[in-house]
Each structure stands twice: as C-alpha cells, then as structure tokens.
Amino acid sequence: MIQVPESSLSFLKALIENNNRVWFEEHKNEFKEEEQKLKIFYNSVLEDLNENDSIEKMKIFRIYRDVRFSKDKTPYKNHRGVSFSRTTENLRGGYYLRISPGESMMAGGFFQPNSADLMRIRKEFETDDTEIREIIANDNFKSFFGKLEGDEVKSAPRGFDKNHAAIDLIRKKSFIVSRKFTDKEVLALNFREKLKESYLALRPFFDYMSDVLTTDINGVSVLER
Template identity: 60%
Template structure:
C-alpha cells in the first residue's frame, strides 16, 4: 500500500463524530480494513527509510485511548500514528507520522530529553552554536520544516549566563521538527515520497544531534 485511501480519512472523520463504543463495535469491520491499509502504508515508509537510514523498529500505536487520568473520556483516537526507531545507541532521534483528518503531520527530534542529554545539548550550544544554526537555516530545512520547534524556558536555565548570545537555543527544553499536511496531500499519489523526502531532510539535524549526545565536550565518544 503506497498511498492513503480517501476511505481512511472518511472513516477517521466518522470516528471523531461518533467516538463511542457502540458505534465502534458496529463499524469494527470497517476499522480493521482501514487499520490494515494504514499498517501497509507505514510498512511502505519503513522500506523507504531503510534505504537511507538504519531503522530498528516500527511501532504503530493502538487506537484505544487510556482515559484513566484524562478529562477527555472518548475511548478512541481518531487517527493512525506510528513511530520509526533508529537503530543502535549511536543513532539518536526518531521519525513520527500521524494521519488525522485536517491535522496530519510528521515529526522528528527530541521531545523530552532526559536531564543529562538536555544539559549536554545546552553545553554544546553554549560553547558553539554555529553548526546547528547552519543546519536549521539551510534552505532544505526551511523548505520542509520552517523552524525548530518545541517548548522553551522563559529565562536562562540555572548555571547559564542569561546574556549569552545563544540563549534562544540554550533555553529550549524540546528540539522538534514538524511538517503538516492537508487531507488532499495525505491521499495524493506522491504522499509516500513527500514523507520520505521529509525524513531525508531531517538527517543533517539528526546526525549533528547524535554526535553531540554520543560524545563529551571534547568530541570524545562516551559510548562503546
């Protein structure tokens, strides 16, 4: 399956409007058909990714919501989503794709770095941010993603000079890139290639961040 069917989008729209167990049970066969189509599409992406990156696994997320600690008690996610995990501890970052009517997007990067990784990234930017700025200002990066996204602190993190010229980067808590798609783009014949090209465009960013997170500030490897 090398494209997303319009019927997949139509099913997800109907699920959003009828997000209850009775409707879902009645349309379980439709769900299973669209789920298989989606899984086939994600596997087609996986095969493309393997041609230019080392991918350890594909995880397709369940459609069932965990509502125990949520104010939103609707039982189903009106979307399909999957994550492609890069292999080995030398390759950091991962690829994500969500298919949801009117809200489809792909993403990659570092959503919640642990405190050690976050400090290492900040220390790198404190020392020299010229390389990351070159990457995020590259025309290809700008074409596909526009800008580096994610949450930031309102002020300088503890131990850093609030007047540092790279404080816009040092304040960051998340380091994410995203690209959104309209429904028409999602079920167009070239959607698979657009996703693959977008993931290719992430590689300079991933390669740079992987190097940071697998070395010390002197550039010496910290992994076996």
C-alpha cells in the first residue's frame, strides 16, 4: 500500500524549526529523498483521480518561497503542495493536496478564475441559483467540506444588485472547498482512500460548474463555435 511516509512529515517539522538556507543546504539530499517518496504518493493519487475523471496535468509546487513582496522572509515553504488540473476544454476545476505538519488538507474548485469565467459564473447565479444551492446544501457535500469557500468582494461586483437573493454567491472571487486532516490521518494506510472519497464528493459541483463554463447564459455550448 502506497502511503505518505512518516519521514516526510519529520523533515518538514525539522524545516519549520530551521527555516534557513544554511540548514537546508546541509540537508538537501534528505529533501530530495523525501521529494521522491512523496512523488510516488502523488502519482498514486493521480492514478486514483483518473479512475473517475480526466486529469490533464499534475504540478508539484516548488519548496522555495517568493519573498520579494512578503514581510515573512523565511526562504522555504513548510508544506509540500501538488495540484491536479482536469482536462480543460470540456472539464473545469482542479484538485489540490497539501502535506504539512498539523495543517494537511485537500481542496478543490475554481481559484481566482479569469474575468470571463468569473462573469459567466456570476451571471449564472444571478439568473438561477437553484442548482448550485442544492449541490452545496447536499448532506454528502456538507459532511466532507462544510461549505463553499472563497474570497469575496465587500459589497457587490460592478453591474450586480447588492440586494440580489444570490449576492452571497455572486460576491465570491473564488469557489473552493477544503477538508483538513490530522497528522495521524495523513500517515494512516487509508489516507489515499480518504482522499479518493473526498475528491469524488466534489464531482457534482465540478460537473455543474463545467456545464456552466462550457455554455452561454442560454445553455448553448461555446465549444462548438
């Protein structure tokens, strides 16, 4: 059974306590070894996702932080992250996994969609929010993720009525969900299965959003134009 090795969490715990370039260079080989171990796990997650979905790309995020505009000048991330992008012409959305001591999580959805996609989503909610409400109110959805998350504008986007019944959805700039895991859960043999179940629980949301983003407001496909 492929699982997250305890040594990977141990390395990240040590990095949190020694987040500097001297320490990291001294432990560079250890870092590379743990990266290879985690990559095996990531590929197993990719394999699981492709059983019920179509993944175009897996991206492993670099451990080096961009500190140019940050007050926090620590050079390395204290987590390892990987994303899985769906085949984008017909399927939209992406899956995410973060391994971090005490802060591991999976997530998925639509993070800061481009302006055209964002407008299309907002117009759909403005026209009819019945289906999205049913999806996010579903007991299975709530048991995994709780609620739909995402940064929001303070009032209403330009051109939208701040008193609209769906303004709580229209205000969002991202449409994402997440589920947190303890270190014990991450290291358990069934963690891969828990991730598989979590990502599968996203499908009704993804299927709906993909339908929205591949049609115009009248429901006509934009892929055939």
